[in-house]
Amino acid sequence: MINGLYFIIGIDGGASNTRGILINSEGKTLSVGYEKGTNLNIFGELAAERIFRLIMKLCKSAKISFESLDAIGLGLAGASDEIGREEIFKKMDMLNLSKKILITNDAEAAYTINCPGDIGFLITVGTGVICLSRDAKGRIIRTAGKGHYNGDIGSGFWLGKQMLENLILNESSILGDKDLEEIMRIVLSHHKSKNFKSTIENINQHEDAVSIIADLAKPLIELAEKKNDIALSIVHEGTHSIANYIKNLTEEIEYNSRNIVLAGNGSVIENNFFRQCINEDLKFDFPDIKWTFSTISAAYGAAIMVAKIYEIDIQMTDILKGAPLASTSN
Secondary structure, eight states, rough: BBBBBBEEEEEEOOOOOEEEEEEEEOOOOEEEEEEEOOHHHHTHHHHHHHHHHHHHHHHHHOOOOGOOOOOEEEEEEEOOOOOOOOHHHHHHHHTTGGGGGEEHHHHHHHHHSSHHHHHEEGEEESSSSSEEHHHHHHHHOEEOOOOOOTTTTHHHHHHHHHHHHHEEEEEEEEGTTTHHHHHHHHHHHHHHHHHHHHHHHHHHHSSHHHHHHTTTTHHHHHHHHTTOOHHHHHHHHHHHHHHHHHHHHHHHHTTOOOOEEEEEESTTTTTTHHHHHHHHTTTTTOOOEEEEEEESSSSHHHHHHHHTTOOOOOOOOHHHHHOOOOOOOO
8 A cells, every 4th residue: 555545456367368467546547557467277377477467567568566566357267277376376476476465256356347236248269258137136147158179069169169279170172162272272371371280289288278270260260240041051050059158157046037138358259240149049039139348348347356355445437437449349
């Protein structure tokens, strides 16, 4: 605390990107920073190093010493990974900050921002996918969120992986197939390469392979919108699964209305065409669907959550006055 003000860091860490903010107890944003992915299941020790580096950057930019930090909220994908959590606490012990940290799931941090008052449905589709809400007793209910290699269909990683697998399985018959040729051109162009096999090898050997594969989701969706049949088939399978995650979530919390408001979070769900496909799958159960998107990063959600733990009163209205806008789409 300095001059009666508390200083709090909030970090939102996914598999591809990590955002951090440093705010004071008046809700003023003092610095904003970015890092590569910090999913604990995927990166482990590397995630801890990236978080450590981001905290240092935030403090330096705000001209605040790390000793002056009062609380650090980490909303991280793969937050339940014990080895990854231990690595973070080891790093934070070096700065005597480990007792000031709260580690929670990135989806819960996003829910805090996107669903004020703990009411609503959060649909996160970025590199990964998870749908989250609370039941009448306030318990958090989730669907999906099993992990990139454990059956989560519809995520950015899944979409990119399907794109590559279609090329691998049909490599001998790509020439002459307009849709496959189009997909191949997109992949090679995206990776600035002329050789598909070397591209696949480079991706698989890269420490950020998950995020690199997920980056293919955007061009894939664009191809689907242009009526590339293979891309459209992949997108329809993915959005059908996400629609089912949403329906399963509403059933679990016993939601009975035919109208629904969905809070979108993540780069993939921001795409209008992708959401339209989900809406088509949901329209029988929910004829009236509205989507909302927060104007600020889920990193603020992580900051708010840890502030509550330490009984630091931060008002969302104060944060909104001075927070940089997140990139969102309606």
